Amino acid sequence: MLKTYKIERFLDDECLLYLPSSVPLNADSLHQVSLGSKYATASCNSHPNGRNVIGISSKLCEELHFPSKLETISFIINDDRVYLGPLIGIFTAGFTSFRLNPIGERSSFFSKLLSVQSALGVIPFVFGEKHIDWENGLIRGLFYFKNNWETVTVPFPSVIYDRLPNRRSEKKKTYNEIKEKLQTQYGIPWYNPGFFNKMDLFERLEFDEKVNRYLPETNSFQSFEEIERMLASYGHVFLKPKNGSLGNGIHKITYNPNLGEYYCRFTDRDEKKRLWKFSTLEQLINKVFRKKQLEKMLVQQGIPLLHKDHRPIDFRVHTNKDENGSWQVSAIAAKVAGAGSVTTHVRSGGEVKSLNELFSLEESKIYEERLKSAALTLSTAIDQNIDGFIGEIGFDLGIDQNEKVWMFEANSKPGRSIFAHPQLKQSDLLTRKLALSFGAYLSQKALLHPGEMVK
The missing domain is CATH 3.30.470.20 (ATP-grasp fold, B domain)
Known part of the structure; x- marks a missing residue:
């Protein structure tokens, strides 16, 4: 894990970076400092007072669009450059105009996610498609500092964490265009893309x-005969939407061979629990499901x-x-x-x-x-x-x-x-x-x- 250091800012008209005194340093070889996609030519040296903190000049903060309220950070050195961060962009949708809940009911989740920043030394922020300034390579990111949401303009991130809320937002044409552009043109890794089918x-x-x-036996819906076979083998089966979530649209079908009856248990659109009885499987399927709905369902083995x-x-x-x-x-x-x-x-x-x-x-x-x-x-x-x-x-x-x-x-x-x-x-x-x-x-x-x- 990257080591985390406190940040010390100071006024200076030059781009200066002071690294912790505990870090072995060949200052002659370090000429650039990066934050996400932005970099600046800077003078890099060990902290002049021998302190084990990171010192950043006001000019360097300005050049890198470094968040002013950030208190801790980590870094790595590679070749002639110091990479601060990393800057982690969390991509999502569903933004609102409310300052206290800028991402609607999910604001609480994101505030908790961002609040672990100080322990890790990473720089996380939340953004969506409307926050991207392609022309200048900048993003108006949502940060969470000391129990408050703030908008801070930062460079394109080092890596992107996909937290789109649903499949509908994921299917938007602009989502794939943004993802493709940031991955291919800017070389930014993108993790957790896509909902599983x-x-x-x-x-x-x-x-x-x-x-x-x-894995329980799981098949795309094909025919009544296949469900009959699975019912004979397992006693009950589940019909599920292939792209469902939160348990929506799941139906449990059971067959009682002694009575020759089929039962379907489900929750309807009004959140009412239903248990319907039928004399044939065909009646059950035709009553409960629409034909186009069945094409998007899978049949899964019931487990005791x-x-x-x-x-x-x-x-x-x-x-x-x-x-x-x-x-x-x-x-x-x-x-x-x-x-x-x-x-x-x-x-x-x-x-x-x-x-x-x-x-x-x-x-x-x-x-x-x-x-x-x-x-x-x-x-x-x-x-x-x-x-x-x-x-x-x-x-x-x-x-x-x-x-x-x-x-x-x-x-x-x-x-x-x-x-x-x-x-x-x-x-x-x-x-x-x-x-x-x-x-x-x-x-x-x-x-x-x-x-x-x-x-």
Whole structure:
């Protein structure tokens, strides 16, 4: 991890940079200082007072568009240049005109994300397409200093963290144009691009021998006969939108062979839980789904999950790449389904619980180890099979009644609702730190080993 230093500013009409006295320095070889895409010719020396801080002259701050309220920073030296930062741009959409909530209801998430800056020495800010000044190579970025949002003009960043809120914003033509331009013309690494397509992801992973044991049978909707076959094999199946999120549009279909009846459990558009009964599968499908809707659905094997008070349990497991580019598990929580709900999502009445609230100490240890092992193996496999630089994944995993782990979904932009649980505050902090630490790792790799950046 990069070492973090306090910043000391001083007035001077020349571009001067004083580096910490503890850093070995050949001042004769250092002639340039960079912040993101901007650089300036400067005189670089060890701190004249022997202090272990970074000193930056007012002229150098002006040349680099250095944020005036930044208090800590890290740096690396390569060839004849000192690279400050890195400057991490967090790209998103959904901005508002409200000063206290400039990114709407997600302002709280972003303020927490930016607040870990002082501990890491990186320089994170939030921006969208309307904040980019292409002509001057500058961005009007949103910073969070001392519990306040501020707009600061900074250079193009060293690396970009994609936090677009939904698939709709991702499909906009301008998004791909911006991403392509910043990546190709400016050479800026872009991580966590794109939402996963559920069916595409399963198809990419099913031939990987290390992970296919975690995958329930999952198929694009083809015919009634295929659902009948899967119902005969598994007792129940789930129909899910291929590009759905937050549990929206998920239907559980069950067949009772003794009564010859089919049941469909789902939540309707008015958030009401429904359980409908049919005498044939064809009646069920024709009543519940529109034809065009079916074309966008997948059919997934039902799993007899662990239960608590007759309510199924699954697990949200977050993984992140760290400052070394290695995967680690950053959070694990159990989710208990709401009464009569198809999913365990909180908005459908589900409850977030820690493992030790639901299981004995011995069971908790066993389940935690199995979930960690599965999540790390799956993260590596997804990383190898999906284009782009992936820095975090949120998994929905299940454990069946034979204690086997299953992967139901993997999300490239995982939600944060589980972190409302009081026992997950440290995990929340860790995921935020790791999200930016990986950005620092990518920027260093792009700088020091550019030939290894092809992904």
